Amino acid sequence: MRCPSCDFSNEASAEACSQCGTPLSRELRTAESIELEEVTVQFDDDIGFSAGATIEPAGEVQPPDDSDTAEPSASSEEKAPPPPKEEEIGDLIGDRYEIISQLGRGGMGAVFLARDNKPGLGGRQVAIKRVLKASERGIQRFLRESETIAQLNHQNIRAIYDRGEDEVGHFLVMEYVEGESLHDLVARDGVLKDDDFGNIVRGLARSLAFAHRKGVIHRDVKPANVMLTEDGTPKLTDFGLARASEDSELSMEGYGMGTAGYAAPEQRRDASSVDHRADIYGLGATMYFLLTGRSPKTIRESRVPERWRRITLRCLEERPEDRYYSVDDFLDDLAAGASSQSSLLRQVPAGAELFDCPACSTSNAEAAQYCRSCGGGLFEACPKCNQMDRAGARFCSGCGTDTANWKLSEECFSAARHHRESHELVAAIKEAQEALKTVPDRGDIRTFLEEVKAEYSETESARDVARAATEEKDFDLAEQSWREVLAILPKDEEALQAIAGLKERTRSVEFSERHSVLLRSVSQGDWRSSVRILRTLRAWAGDEDQGKLQEAEKAVRGLQLARVKDLLQRAEDEADEGDYEEAYQLLEQARKGGATEKTVEPIRKKFKSMEIEGTRLARARKRKVRFRKLAIVILVLASGGWFGGNQIYQRNQSVFNEAVQHFLEAKGSENDWSKVTEKLKDWWPQPWVLQDWVPVKYLPEDWSDPAHIKLKKMAEKMKDRPTGLPLDEEEWEELGRLRERCSENGENADIQKCQERALGILQDEAEERLDLDEPLSLKPDIEGLAGVPAPFRSLLA
Numbered sequence: 124m125r126c127p128s129c130d131f132s133n134e135a136s137a138e139a140c141s142q143c144g145t146p147l148s149r150e151l152r153t154a155e156s157i158e159l160e161e162v163t164v165q166f167d168d169d170i171g172f173s174a175g176a177t178i179e180p181a182g183e184v185q186p187p188d189d190s191d192t193a194e195p196s197a198s199s200e201e202k203a204p205p206p207p208k209e210e211e212i213g214d215l216i217g218d219r220y221e222i223i224s225q226l227g228r229g230g231m232g233a234v235f236l237a238r239d240n241k242p243g244l245g246g247r248q249v250a251i252k253r254v255l256k257a258s259e260r261g262i263q264r265f266l267r268e269s270e271t272i273a274q275l276n277h278q279n280i281r282a283i284y285d286r287g288e289d290e291v292g293h294f295l296v297m298e299y300v301e302g303e304s305l306h307d308l309v310a311r312d313g314v315l316k317d318d319d320f321g322n323i324v325r326g327l328a329r330s331l332a333f334a335h336r337k338g339v340i341h342r343d344v345k346p347a348n349v350m351l352t353e354d355g356t357p358k359l360t361d362f363g364l365a366r367a368s369e370d371s372e373l374s375m376e377g378y379g380m381g382t383a384g385y386a387a388p389e390q391r392r393d394a395s396s397v398d399h400r401a402d403i404y405g406l407g408a409t410m411y412f413l414l415t416g417r418s419p420k421t422i423r424e425s426r427v428p429e430r431w432r433r434i435t436l437r438c439l440e441e442r443p444e445d446r447y448y449s450v451d452d453f454l455d456d457l458a459a460g461a462s463s464q465s466s467l468l469r470q471v472p473a474g475a476e477l478f479d480c481p482a483c484s485t486s487n488a489e490a491a492q493y494c495r496s497c498g499g500g501l502f503e504a505c506p507k508c509n510q511m512d513r514a515g516a517r518f519c520s521g522c523g524t525d526t527a528n529w530k531l532s533e534e535c536f537s538a539a540r541h542h543r544e545s546h547e548l549v550a551a552i553k554e555a556q557e558a559l560k561t562v563p564d565r566g567d568i569r570t571f572l573e574e575v576k577a578e579y580s581e582t583e584s585a586r587d588v589a590r591a592a593t594e595e596k597d598f599d600l601a602e603q604s605w606r607e608v609l610a611i612l613p614k615d616e617e618a619l620q621a622i623a624g625l626k627e628r629t630r631s632v633e634f635s636e637r638h639s640v641l642l643r644s645v646s647q648g649d650w651r652s653s654v655r656i657l658r659t660l661r662a663w664a665g666d667e668d669q670g671k672l673q674e675a676e677k678a679v680r681g682l683q684l685a686r687v688k689d690l691l692q693r694a695e696d697e698a699d700e701g702d703y704e705e706a707y708q709l710l711e712q713a714r715k716g717g718a719t720e721k722t723v724e725p726i727r728k729k730f731k732s733m734e735i736e737g738t739r740l741a742r743a744r745k746r747k748v749r750f751r752k753l754a755i756v757i758l759v760l761a762s763g764g765w766f767g768g769n770q771i772y773q774r775n776q777s778v779f780n781e782a783v784q785h786f787l788e789a790k791g792s793e794n795d796w797s798k799v800t801e802k803l804k805d806w807w808p809q810p811w812v813l814q815d816w817v818p819v820k821y822l823p824e825d826w827s828d829p830a831h832i833k834l835k836k837m838a839e840k841m842k843d844r845p846t847g848l849p850l851d852e853e854e855w856e857e858l859g860r861l862r863e864r865c866s867e868n869g870e871n872a873d874i875q876k877c878q879e880r881a882l883g884i885l886q887d888e889a890e891e892r893l894d895l896d897e898p899l900s901l902k903p904d905i906e907g908l909a910g911v912p913a914p915f916r917s918l919l920a
Contacts, residue, residue: 210235216251216294217287226250232265232292236299239284243508249284250299254292262293269295272362274337276500276514278493279330281350281358284504300358305413306346314416317430319355324410325457326357329498331406332450334359335399342397344405345385346412384408384420388441400443403450407438481514506533525562532562539571546612548579582611589621598628634663638671645678650686653679687716691726703734 210233214222220237227234232254239247254265272283272295285296305323309315315323327349334341341348341362348361383391387404390397408419414435415426427435434456440446447453479486485496493500502511505519506529512519519526539554555572559565589604601621608618637660644652657679664672694709707730714723 210253210291215240216253216291217285217289217296219285220249220251220294220296222251223248237296239296248299248301250297252295252297254294265293265295267362272297275334275339275362276503277330277333278498278500279326279357279359280334281360298358300350300352300360302350302352302358304347305349305351305357305409308351309346309413309416315413317428320410320413320431321457322355323349323351323357323413324406325454326498327359327409328406328450328454328457330357330359331399331402332454333497333499335402335450340397340399341402341405342390342394343382343385344402344409345382346409347382349409384418387443389443398443399449400446403438403446403453404440404443406450406453407435407446410435410438506530528561532558532565532568535561536565536568536571539568539575543571543575546614548575548582548612551575552579578611582608582615586617589618593621631665631668634660634665634668634671637663638668638675641675642678645682648682650682653682683717687713687718690716691718694726694730698730698733701737703730703737706730 210216210222212222212224216222216235216237219240221240223236223238225233226236232252235251235253237249237251239249252265254262269283269286272280273286276282281300282298283295284298287294327344331341331344339362341359343361344359348359350358350360352358385405385408387397387401390401390404410431411417411419411422411427414428414431415423417426419439422436422439424432424436434453438446438453447456480494480497480499480501483494483497483499485494487495487501491501499514501514503514504511505522505526508519508522510519510522512526535554535558539551539558542548542551542554552572552575555568555575558568559572562568585604585607589601589608592598592601592604605618605621608615609622612618637656641653641656641660644656657675660672660675690709690713694706694713697703697706697709707727710723710727710730714720
């Protein structure tokens with residue numbers, strides 16, 4: 124989540140910006156992480172909805188229409204700037220320094236060897252440290268380093284000549300030290316000799332003492348940060364971790380900084396709590412490396428030469444209070460241990476003109492570049508033309524500039540730039556005006572002042588518009604104007620509070636409007652619109668709106684419940700009608716609408732069973748129609764053609780099977796009846812003249828009833844004709860027993876029961892052979908069978 128004041132990216136749960144401390148309102152904390160939740164439902168009724176089931180309109184889900192349900196805007200992160208171009212040999216840095224070669228490159232920047240093309244400097248070589256714009260951390264460290272070194276003019280500290288910023292990024296112009304680091308020296312040649320060690324440590328200690336007197340703590344003293352010139356002079360470099368002794372905000376509390384083995388114990392625990400004694404520890408660790416060639420991560424006293432052991436180990440004490448109180452105390456102890464004090468300081472030649480050091484007041488020879496006592500620089504460059512003059516001189520010998528006033532003006536100008544960077548325009552204007560009072564002819568300050576005044580005027584104009592728009596309840600214009608103020612002054616308290624208030628007003632109005640639209644949509648039964656509006660309603664709901672939001676969700680859930688019930692009922696209706704494809708589609712819509720799988724699955728299985736059963740019954744109905752005529756033939760034969768004896772069984776079976784097979788092949792169409800009867804004529808020449816009768820063999824000989832006599836005559840005519848059905852031996856035997864029983868009992872025989880039993884056997888045979896799903900009726904629906912001869916109908920009626 125980005126801070127509206129400084130644009131710093133914070134954790135989503137942060138209450139205040141970790142960069143500038145600006146409070147982050149609830150809206151700001153949630154705006155960027157908002158994701159519109161889908162409507163969820165949960166019911167305890169018989170339909171059963173899953174907790175958290177996503178409610179979607181039936182069919183294709185349409186995205187919310189931004190035109191009438193616009194979601195609150197969330198500030199999007201700015202796109203990362205494009206990577207800077209690679210600088211090449213011959214390119215100019217700051218329109219002045221020509222690149223000769225690249226000395227090194229890292230993740231945050233690069234170091235170049237360059238030529239200073241300013242006239243009068245003889246094309247001196249300089250080292251330029253370049254920091255990339257993409258590295259905010261690197262820029263802050265660069266600015267801190269340049270401001271720190273700018274106040275340190277010492278022969279044992281690498282000098283800074285210039286600093287600036289161009290289209291590629293910030294750059295720092297420093298003294299070019301044509302040598303190597305102490306680390307590389309020891310790695311190549313081994314430990315130092317006593318004389319070399321004493322001179323190097325003395326110079327390094329003097330640089331630290333000078334920095335401490337200026338209120339600067341290095342915090343990263345190590346062999347790699349000490350360069351050795353060709354004449355053996357040590358130069359302390361890399362003040363990137365340095366800070367002013369009274370400045371505790373440059374390091375976050377609890378965050379260790381420095382290099383392992385060289386950082387003091389208290390610095391490893393908390394870099395913000397260290398004082399100058401951390402540098403004394405780093406000095407001791409560097410001495411240990413120079414004397415032993417080993418890393419100071421593990422200190423072994425026996426490895427340190429006896430001559431230097433006491434002062435080295437005192438620097439490396441665990442507790443700061445057990446170390447030297449100051450580097451000056453260390454230098455005194457170092458000098459006392461030397462064979463001769465005179466060997467430590469260069470003597471002033473007799474008769475030489477003396478010049479007092481402005482730092483320690485020690486007298487030095489007129490030609491001396493640095494103080495023989497403290498090592499401080501005795502010359503300094505004119506801030507306007509870079510002409511070297513005695514330190515403390517009031518006017519420049521080259522251009523006549525009042526250096527004291529120029530320095531005062533530069534201090535005010537530096538403060539003005541700092542205030543501008545901190546978005547404190549009023550303070551920046553005051554400091555710039557003060558700088559111009561001291562040196563009125565500085566065009567750079569005048570241009571700066573005009574720019575800041577223009578920015579201030581722009582913010583005040585936007586502020587007036589925002590206030591007026593708020594009074595007129597034009598909240599969009601008011602917010603736009605306040606954001607124009609924040610674009611220049613990200614920490615402006617009035618603008619921040621105003622935007623927070625506007626957001627709350629806008630949010631409340633938007634919620635009320637959408638809530639009304641949602642209730643109207645629910646009352647109209649518009650499910651799709653209700654879901655879409657509910658999505659955006661959540662985004663606009665505040666703490667005080669939770670009750671209304673819950674009511675709205677309940678209303679939408681009720682609408683959803685009714686809709687899903689309707690979908691399930693429609694699915695049941697379609698399944699009952701046999702349209703299972705439509706039934707499944709409706710069932711799937713109900714599932715997407717929130718019905719649980721536990722609810723849907725049994726219905727789906729039911730539909731599947733119905734579909735299978737329906738298919739089976741449909742096939743059975745087709746078979747029933749197909750074989751109904753065949754059943755009629757069987758029943759006709761059962762009514763009068765079931766006698767004949769076993770002697771003609773084979774022929775009966777063959778002929779009848781041919782007729783049945785023909786009927787099956789013809790699939791029982793209405794036009795095939797004549798073909799079947801033609802087949803049956805070979806077996807039973809005139810079956811359509813039969814009437815209701817029983818075989819004469821089973822009638823009493825003395826019956827005198829005219830009807831029976833007629834029936835007997837008809838039977839006598841038919842007795843020698845082949846009849847029968849394709850039954851197995853057991854069935855034929857059963858029929859034979861029925862015939863014998865009727866014959867034996869004579870007039871007492873229950874002829875009707877015998878006939879019914881015979882019909883039952885034949886019916887079972889037909890059902891088994893035809894694999895019918897329903898029993899055959901003894902009196903099938905003849906009216907639906909066109910083309911059946913009338914005698915057959917009367918026979919079966």
